[in-house]
Amino acid sequence: MSASVSQLISHGRLRRGTGTTPADPDAAVQLVDVTKTYGAGDSAVAALQSVSLRVPRGGFLAVMGRSGSGKSTLLHCAAGLDVPTSGTVTIGGTAVSRLNETQRTVVRRQHVGFIFQSYNLIPSLSIQDNITLPLRLAGELPDPDWLRTVVERVGLAGYLHRMPSELSGGQQQRAAIARALASRPDVIFADEPTGALDLSTATAVLDLLRDLVTEFGQTVVMVTHDPLAASYADDTVVMLDGRIDQVLQRPDAATLAAVLGGYHR
Ligand SMILES: Nc1ncnc2c1ncn2[C@@H]1O[C@H](COP(=O)(O)OP(=O)(O)OP(=O)(O)O)[C@@H](O)[C@H]1O
Numbered sequence: 001m002s003a004s005v006s007q008l009i010s011h012g013r014l015r016r017g018t019g020t021t022p023a024d025p026d027a028a029v030q031l032v033d034v035t036k037t038y039g040a041g042d043s044a045v046a047a048l049q050s051v052s053l054r055v056p057r058g059g060f061l062a063v064m065g066r067s068g069s070g071k072s073t074l075l076h077c078a079a080g081l082d083v084p085t086s087g088t089v090t091i092g093g094t095a096v097s098r099l100n101e102t103q104r105t106v107v108r109r110q111h112v113g114f115i116f117q118s119y120n121l122i123p124s125l126s127i128q129d130n131i132t133l134p135l136r137l138a139g140e141l142p143d144p145d146w147l148r149t150v151v152e153r154v155g156l157a158g159y160l161h162r163m164p165s166e167l168s169g170g171q172q173q174r175a176a177i178a179r180a181l182a183s184r185p186d187v188i189f190a191d192e193p194t195g196a197l198d199l200s201t202a203t204a205v206l207d208l209l210r211d212l213v214t215e216f217g218q219t220v221v222m223v224t225h226d227p228l229a230a231s232y233a234d235d236t237v238v239m240l241d242g243r244i245d246q247v248l249q250r251p252d253a254a255t256l257a258a259v260l261g262g263y264h265r
Pocket residue numbers: 038039045046047065066067068069070071072073074
């Protein structure tokens with residue numbers, strides 16, 4: 001088992017990084033001294049301030065924090081959707097923060113999977129075509145054995161020819177998880193993946209995400225407001241004013257709820 005994100009942070013090995021720290025080959029995602037500033041002058045907003053973070057391969061990290069603390073900005077920078085103002089982001093050994101938009105798109109398609117609260121399936125495509133779309137956009141042929149494994153694992157083997165509107169919310173989210181897994185990405189970023197689901201469906205989706213980490217060694221980074229969701233992760237970082245304020249190792253939902261309550265008071 002790789003070292004957890006919290007161990008590295010609590011020892012300060014990356015927090016004090018200079019931005020020239022070499023990429024760690026065992027990390028699925030690594031941020032070194034990442035700062036993101038929106039705007040300039042008097043209206044500048046420091047959304048991330050010198051954030052360093054290492055997510056080991058096969059790690060499951062939750063990102064929490066009150067509204068405006070920088071969670072989405074962290075996810076966008078870590079996933080190569082946006083570039084930091086300064087600092088380095090490495091995904092699977094590639095320094096995405098140094099790439100242009102076109103190059104980052106290529107890296108994202110091949111090395112990153114995404115799961116969103118609203119599933120983001122294409123309504124006019126079958127479930128099968130939705131699942132294979134990112135691969136086809138990347139100009140790659142799906143590996144039939146892996147696709148069969150993924151589709152069976154998410155419980156959608158009999159649903160591939162249906163349209164998204166013919167599935168329940170939980171089934172649509174499981175299709176989105178299969179889509180995220182199809183390219184065997186270095187990391188899956190999940191943004192409030194259970195935000196639109198009822199409790200029992202959400203629990204099934206969280207069980208599935210946890211199993212993907214345990215069974216396939218999949219790395220997952222999940223932004224969530226929900227202490228129950230975060231309790232499925234290995235570690236939870238709590239953001240405050242663009243910084244990592246706390247790292248909690250395997251906290252239960254009650255502990256997380258109490259910790260977060262402190263930030264809202
Ligand atoms: N495009 C932008 N332009 C200017 N400021 C922005 C932009 N995006 C985010 N911010 C600001 O950066 C800070 C961090 O925002 P971010 O969306 O990352 O927070 P968050 O923790 O994800 O919030 P929420 O839980 O409400 O989604 C906030 O002060 C926000 O207003």
